[in-house]
Each structure stands twice: as structure tokens, then as C-alpha cells.
Amino acid sequence: MPHKCTKCGREYNDGSTEILKGCASCGGKKFLYVKEEDLHKDVLEEKSIDEISKESRQQVLEVKAEPKKEVEMYDRVETIRIVGPGSYELNIEKMAKGDERIISVGKGGVYNIDLLSFVKDTPKKKKRRK
Amino acid sequence: MKIFYQTYSKVKKRFSSFLSRFFKKKRTRIGIYGPPNAGKTTLANRIARDWTGDAVGPVSEIPHETRRARKKEDIIISGANGATVTIDIVDTPGVTTKIDYHDFLEFGLDRDEAVIRAREATEGVAEAMHWLREDIDGVIYMLDSTIDPFMQVNIMMVGIIESRKLPVLIVANKIDLPEASPARIRSAFPQHPVISISSLDGKNVEELYEMMIEWFG
Numbered sequence: 001m002p003h004k005c006t007k008c009g010r011e012y013n014d015g016s017t018e019i020l021k022g023c024a025s026c027g028g029k030k031f032l033y034v035k036e037e038d039l040h041k042d043v044l045e046e047k048s049i050d051e052i053s054k055e056s057r058q059q060v061l062e063v064k065a066e067p068k069k070e071v072e073m074y075d076r077v078e079t080i081r082i083v084g085p086g087s088y089e090l091n092i093e094k095m096a097k098g099d100e101r102i103i104s105v106g107k108g109g110v111y112n113i114d115l116l117s118f119v120k121d122t123p124k125k126k127k128r129r130k
Numbered sequence: 131m132k133i134f135y136q137t138y139s140k141v142k143k144r145f146s147s148f149l150s151r152f153f154k155k156k157r158t159r160i161g162i163y164g165p166p167n168a169g170k171t172t173l174a175n176r177i178a179r180d181w182t183g184d185a186v187g188p189v190s191e192i193p194h195e196t197r198r199a200r201k202k203e204d205i206i207i208s209g210a211n212g213a214t215v216t217i218d219i220v221d222t223p224g225v226t227t228k229i230d231y232h233d234f235l236e237f238g239l240d241r242d243e244a245v246i247r248a249r250e251a252t253e254g255v256a257e258a259m260h261w262l263r264e265d266i267d268g269v270i271y272m273l274d275s276t277i278d279p280f281m282q283v284n285i286m287m288v289g290i291i292e293s294r295k296l297p298v299l300i301v302a303n304k305i306d307l308p309e310a311s312p313a314r315i316r317s318a319f320p321q322h323p324v325i326s327i328s329s330l331d332g333k334n335v336e337e338l339y340e341m342m343i344e345w346f347g
Contacts, residue, residue, distance in 0.1 A: 080252060086231030086245030088252045092283065095259035096290045 002039060003031040006049045006060055009042055020063055029063045078104040078111060157204070158346045159218040161261055163291070164272035165283060166193035166224025166251075169303040171200075173272060173329035174221035178202045180335070186221050192237040194251035196223045199261050209340050215347040220261055223254030227283050262290070268297045268346045275302040275310040275326060279318040288319060299345050302326040305333060 003012045003019055007028030012019050022029050032053050034041075041052055053060055081089040081104045101114040162170045174186040187200045200221045208214040229251050231244035239247065262269075269291050273279050291298050300319050302312035305326045312326035325341055327334040 080256075083230075086241075086248040088229045088248060090227050090229065090252060090255050092225055092227060092255065092259060093286060093290065095256055096263065098263075099256075099260060101256075 002034060002036070003061070004034050004039070004042075004049065004052075006030040006032055006053075009049065011039060022063055031061045031063065033058045033061060076104075078102040080104075082106070157216045157218060158267045159220060159265060160268045160270060160342070160346055161220045161222055161258075161266040162270045162272055163222055163225060163258065163262070163287060164301075165274070165277075165281070166226055167191075168224065168272040168274045169329045170224065170272050171196050171221050173270070173301070173303070173327075174200070174202065174219050176329050176332065176335060177205060177207075177219055180339075181205045181207055186219065192234060192239070192247075194224060194229070194234075194247060194254065196221060197247070197250040197254035199223065199254075199257050207339050207342060209343045213343050213347060215343045217342070217346060220266065222258035222261060223251060225255050225258055225283060225287055229255075262294070266296060268299075270299050270301055270342075271322075272301045272303055273315050274304050275312045275315055276304055276307050279315045284318070288322070297345055298322050299338075299341060300324040301329075301338065303329055306331050 002014050003016065004010070005012075005019075005023040005026065005028045007030065008023060008026040010023055010025045012031070018024055019031050023031075032049055034052060035056060038052060038056060041047055042049055047055075076091055076094075079091050079094045079101050081091075083089060083106065099117055101117045103112045103114065104110060105112065162174055164170050171187050171189045175189065178184045178186050182202070182205055184202065186202050187196055189195060201218055202221075203218045204216060205219055206214055206216050229248045231241070231248040234244035234247050235241070271284075271288060271291065273284065288298065288300075300315065300322050302310075302315040302324055303326075304310055305312055306328040310326075312324070315326075316324045323341065323345065325334065325338050327338050329335065
């Protein structure tokens, strides 16, 4: 069964992944699952999508907003991203956790993993002179 | 007889190292952290000059002048009431999440120099974070009070320092400048002691020393 945007009425094929990003026409986040035969009811019978929803007893599906980009940035796997020569993005939270280095190049998801940095013995904490 | 002396000296050595473990002066290693251009090296130089007569490192207007952590050991700071604290000061490279060589070009560096500076600065941040994990007992977190303190990197760094349970003293620097707003820093970090100073002209530095004795002693 196809989906229909509750805001502008645009229809999407069943299983369409497009709706996960919100409606392509109006950016709406709510979609109704409609039967094939009811698909054009809103236009033909001048019904609102709310009414169709009540008639067909289908819940309106809400697509959740994507997580903020910034959060994603600090969840990243790499310690250092080389954006270009002489341009770096550093993940200091990752650096605070250990000396392991994963370096990514550009934005294309290319990673270099410094394997040696993972197996190095962590130097024992020197005894403080107190 | 020879054997006796050898054993005697061995025992003596052991005994003295055993004693020194208890009686050696207490030393605290303090890291000066903060974003680039906050005045970390200026403060480190001032502390070193006031108490030992030496300097720690060069300063400049171009961000990321300090790209290696520098250490000055055995600085004895004494307060007005006679209390003292012996510290090692570690001046660290400015911690930031983005380093771009383009930012250095406006200071007149040529492209190659700027690219090298960016690379060294990146290594410097990694080194600063390494020190924080391994060998720091307390932190002076330095902020430029003319700049908005609510930057992601500051919130993150203070969070990291808190999670490591290190004592932290927040220093609002550059109060000699007219646009300085140390109150903004105070409101950003109400959970920590904040002291406003000018590490350039030395204003309030005496109070900072008193606080360091109290906080890190």
C-alpha cells in the first residue's frame, strides 16, 4: 500500500525510502498509509486526509527528524579528519579516551587506521614523587 | 669486609629511597589548557618569571604558536600567609576541533609555512590530550574573556576534565581589553572557581597565585 503526505497529498510508492527524509514537495513529516483504491479519494471525493485516516482507521505515520548534524560530528569514528592539505578536523573527545588514531581523508568515508597505535602498550603511569 | 661495605651501601641506598618516598616535597603537575590564543603561554611565562626568573616559550598573535607541550618543573609558589605549593607547569598547545591553514595566511605566513603550522598544531592537540590523560594533576583552563565562552570545544574540554576528576581553575584572561566580559565566563561555568586576570599586564595575578595554593596545594 502506498503512502500519502498528510500535508500536501503527494503520493509515494509502497516501500519508498524517500519519505524517510520527509516529503520531497513540502517537507512534511507525516504520512498516511492508504489502500490502493482510496489513493485518490481526497481529490475525487474532496475529503481531507484526516477524514480518510478516520475512515480507513490507519494511523498517521510520523517520520522522525534526523539527528542534528553536530551530534553526528562528535559521534564520528575517526580521531582526525584530513579535509585537505593543511586542513584538519579533530575529535578531541576521542583523543581524550586514548592514543589510538583513526584518520579519515576527505568527506568520502576513506579511513586510515593506525594499527600500531592500537597495540602499543600503554605506558604505565609514572609513580608520582610526593 | 668488602662484602660488608657493599651490603651496607645497598641497605643505605634502599633506606634513603624509602625515606625520600615519604619526605620528598609534594609536587603537583598543573596543565594550562584552553583554546588557541587565550594567553596560555603568556601566563606560563609570567608564572615562570615571577617564581624562577625563566621563561617557558615564545608568544605570538598567530594562533597555534605553541605546538609542543612545554614543561617547567619545580616552581615554588608562596602565598601571603606563608603557604607554599610546588608545581610543574605544563604549557599546552591550544585545543580546538578545526585547524585550517587558511586561517594563518592572513597573518602573513606563506602557504607552505601555514600548511606546516597546521600539521604541527594538529599533532600538538593530540599531545595536549595525551598529557591530560597521563600526567596532569590539575588544570588551569584559560579563556579569552573577549570571546564567547559557549563554544563547543570549551564545554567539551571542561566536561572531559571533570570526568577525569581533576581540579580545575578557570581563568578569564585579557581583562585589560575594553571589550572583556569575565562575567560571561562566570555564568558559563558556575560549577568552577573563575578568576579574571590579565596575564599580559599582571592584573590580579597575585590572586591567581593565592587560588592556586588553595586549589592545587
